[in-house]
Amino acid sequence: MSVSISSAIQKYLPLATGILLAALTVGFSGCGGPWRDTYFKKGVGRLTQEEVREQLGPPHTAKTPALGGDSLWTYRFALSEQDLTSWNSSFVADASHSVTSMMGKGTEAAKRTLYCYRYTLTFSEEKTLKNWKREECVPGTRETLTAK
Numbered sequence: 001m002s003v004s005i006s007s008a009i010q011k012y013l014p015l016a017t018g019i020l021l022a023a024l025t026v027g028f029s030g031c032g033g034p035w036r037d038t039y040f041k042k043g044v045g046r047l048t049q050e051e052v053r054e055q056l057g058p059p060h061t062a063k064t065p066a067l068g069g070d071s072l073w074t075y076r077f078a079l080s081e082q083d084l085t086s087w088n089s090s091f092v093a094d095a096s097h098s099v100t101s102m103m104g105k106g107t108e109a110a111k112r113t114l115y116c117y118r119y120t121l122t123f124s125e126e127k128t129l130k131n132w133k134r135e136e137c138v139p140g141t142r143e144t145l146t147a148k
Contacts, residue, residue, distance in 0.1 A: 034077075034079055036077070040129065040132040048127050052073070052129065062074075070122050070123060076118050077116075077119070078116060079115055080115070084142075117134055117137065119134050
């Protein structure tokens, strides 16, 4: 019997190790929160309205004062819990799900919960990004849904 367990370990260990390594790589590459946060942080004082429009499409709302001044753009996006956390260990669960699926077990995955977030961008009269913020479309939604 120990021979069959040993041969099974030798057979599946390289496969499981490879999948786990790939999951770790994907998991760690997602560190740092939503990519839009990084994009805007690096873009303050540099990004133009045209560059933002090319990257994200037209804003959901845009307010430009008729007599000059700062413009205000808003975008809304659905973000998952994984998108919002700077480091999320769910990749381990994803890896184990992948391994069990490949071994013929566990065919259902849990559905991810999505939250609505609004990005508010302020552009100067020169049409460069002055500041930005991210907030829930409906404040308190995430806390309410994740309360245990």
